[in-house]
Amino acid sequence: MNPILFITGNEGKLREVRELLPDVQGIDMDLAEIQEIDAHKIIAAKLAEAQRYQSGPFIVEDTSLYIDAMNGLPGPLIKWFLRAVGVLGVYKLTEAFESTKATARTIIGYAGEDGNILFFEGSIKGTVVPPRGTNGFGWDAIFQPDGYEKTFAEMTAEEKNQFSMRRLAVEGLRQHLEQAPVGAEV
Amino acid sequence: MNPILFITGNEGKLREVRELLPDVQGIDMDLAEIQEIDAHKIIAAKLAEAQRYQSGPFIVEDTSLYIDAMNGLPGPLIKWFLRAVGVLGVYKLTEAFESTKATARTIIGYAGEDGNILFFEGSIKGTVVPPRGTNGFGWDAIFQPDGYEKTFAEMTAEEKNQFSMRRLAVEGLRQHLEQAPVGAEV
Numbered sequence: 001m002n003p004i005l006f007i008t009g010n011e012g013k014l015r016e017v018r019e020l021l022p023d024v025q026g027i028d029m030d031l032a033e034i035q036e037i038d039a040h041k042i043i044a045a046k047l048a049e050a051q052r053y054q055s056g057p058f059i060v061e062d063t064s065l066y067i068d069a070m071n072g073l074p075g076p077l078i079k080w081f082l083r084a085v086g087v088l089g090v091y092k093l094t095e096a097f098e099s100t101k102a103t104a105r106t107i108i109g110y111a112g113e114d115g116n117i118l119f120f121e122g123s124i125k126g127t128v129v130p131p132r133g134t135n136g137f138g139w140d141a142i143f144q145p146d147g148y149e150k151t152f153a154e155m156t157a158e159e160k161n162q163f164s165m166r167r168l169a170v171e172g173l174r175q176h177l178e179q180a181p182v183g184a185e186v
Numbered sequence: 187m188n189p190i191l192f193i194t195g196n197e198g199k200l201r202e203v204r205e206l207l208p209d210v211q212g213i214d215m216d217l218a219e220i221q222e223i224d225a226h227k228i229i230a231a232k233l234a235e236a237q238r239y240q241s242g243p244f245i246v247e248d249t250s251l252y253i254d255a256m257n258g259l260p261g262p263l264i265k266w267f268l269r270a271v272g273v274l275g276v277y278k279l280t281e282a283f284e285s286t287k288a289t290a291r292t293i294i295g296y297a298g299e300d301g302n303i304l305f306f307e308g309s310i311k312g313t314v315v316p317p318r319g320t321n322g323f324g325w326d327a328i329f330q331p332d333g334y335e336k337t338f339a340e341m342t343a344e345e346k347n348q349f350s351m352r353r354l355a356v357e358g359l360r361q362h363l364e365q366a367p368v369g370a371e372v
Contacts, residue, residue, distance in 0.1 A: 080263060
């Protein structure tokens with residue numbers, strides 16, 4: 001039975017996934033990202049490219065910020081927004097719309113040894129707020145989950161990981177793997 | 187001598203380019219667009235992919251709106267912005283920043299028969315304004331060129347094409363081709 005290879009260059013993501021799925025191994029493949037706002041398509045394209053070089057199973061994940069009033073933006077384009085205008089800029093442009101409600105979503109694409117792709121998702125609702133806090137990374141400082149007084153960047157890693165969108169998505173994958181062990185006929 | 191193949195599915199762009207370069211032929215290849223905010227890299231990747239299937243010379247063009255206060259956004263991501271929030275949404279988020287100054291830029295990548303890539307650019311400065319006019323396409327209704335009282339969408343095609351960013355970029359390519367005819371050693 002081959003180990004599941006998590007295609008990522010991000011040590012933090014790998015650590016969080018391995019907490020729930022200790023057998024996962026990281027592999028840093030430099031795969032082209034297609035220009036798309038639909039994370040499922042980006043993930044599927046990466047998995048297909050990875051399968052050309054090596055046999056799976058593989059996982060690829062996308063964690064993005066979706067501003068409700070912006071109909072799916074920034075979504076997977078969030079990294080370009082951050083590079084261009086920073087977290088304060090993302091807050092400013094969100095405020096230009098009627099609502100600052102947003103969704104933080106992790107989508108994990110899992111390509112089993114049969115090559116088929118399954119998706120597992122985790123979402124957290126919240127609001128985009130003026131930047132607060134220094135923990136975490138990316139847009140953690142401007143995302144305040146509903147029911148909390150803190151942004152992700154004001155939480156410790158342990159607090160965030162107890163209920164994060166990534167946690168929820170990995171949990172879905174874990175449950176699937178328990179029902180259908182890797183390499184088994186399903 | 188092979189004709190120059192303009193890789194595009196956009197009839198309007200093809201028509202504008204052929205006005206200055208009548209020998210150019212359109213070819214609609216479905217090439218993946220990499221996720222990038224640098225149009226040069228997107229164009230270079232498309233030209234490289236096209237060269238895998240067919241020999242050139244080829245041209246690929248990108249025409250994007252760059253909002254000065256947003257440091258390069260939306261740039262080539264403009265199509266996702268339009269799909270998500272429309273021209274009014276792009277105006278609203280521009281207004282959230284300190285300046286509505288913007289640049290409309292066409293970049294043409296030309297891959298000669300030797301495979302080398304040359305870039306030709308044309309830029310027009312202007313401002314992002316509330317949508318006016320129904321001509322043109324894309325973000326024409328919110329872009330008002332400096333020195334004009336009309337948006338691109340309030341101009342006729344003839345007016346726009348006399349000084350447009352695409353016109354300027356094609357003119358650069360045309361001058362290059364006159365100095366170094368297609369197929370000649372340079």
